Amino acid sequence: MSTLIARAEAHSPAVGFGERLAENQRRVFQIAYSVLGNSADAEDVAQEAFLRAYQKFDSLREAEKFRAWVNRIVFRLALNRKRGYRRRLERDTAWQSMESPAMVDGAKEAEQQVMLDRLRKEIERLPAKLRSVLLLSLVEEMDAADVGVVLGIPAGTVRSRVHTARKLLLEVMQ
């Protein structure tokens, strides 16, 4: 009987999930932040991604599987939320602008913040293929192979798109 209980407990999502959460939370948060540009939304989206992972945890116990799955899902959720913003912005007239990251996160050098805002705008103007690759590559623990897994492209393509994106940014960031 005790063996049965122990086996049932071992299969409970609660066991092992906390560990996976600790391993992945920083990267998952950064992926969301890179797309959305503010902490509050990034936190919401990262939490949503982990809750979905919790529901599917039986098939995601393996560390690598969990990592790949949660990277992909948080990126998609963040993009969806961003699209939602854009639609709302287009609908709600131009005078209502998006909350500036500076207002949310505060305490950053004003000049650097201005430059960062400009850079974000320039990244937004990049072609979607280059933008996705660049944003994911900027996350600390994501190498070309990880980015490739999320986007379904080879690591070589990731590297060449990052290079192209940087070249375009170099041209526009005076």
Add this chain to the structure above:
Amino acid sequence: MKNACERWKDQLRETALTGARTPQFAEHLQTCANCSAELRDLEARRARLDTLLPLVAQGAEPPADFRARVLAAAEAAGKRRRVRRWQAWTLAGAAATAAIVLVVGAVLHRGTTGKIQPEGLAAAQKLAEWRAPSDSLLATPGQEILRTTPKLGESYLNVPMKAVEEE
């Protein structure tokens, strides 16, 4: 940039990004002040880009209690799911029990109604034989003829052949 330097435009960006330069381009840089200045400008921009780009993703950290909050939310969601699953199983069990009771009841009921009790049979016979007192007033002469069904080839009017011959 002079028109003659246009051909080095892409090489300038490549060199600014990667530091690599072809021998021809290196030679050109030694003689062209414009391209050298352009390269210095692009290298400064690249340095700024290198500082700023990581901040796009790494400009913020998850809050300290993020893990605890996610775990609490996951636990709450798990509980809700367990309750919903338990409710579904209870409902399914109740439905199955009700279905079994109905089937068993129907079978038992059919078993008892299949056999007709002698008292019931006698009562039914009595009821079938019962005639209203006014029935005799409604009787017609033809009723007796119609009472029996004629055999094949016979008629309802069974007139004896003999009587016809006598006439």
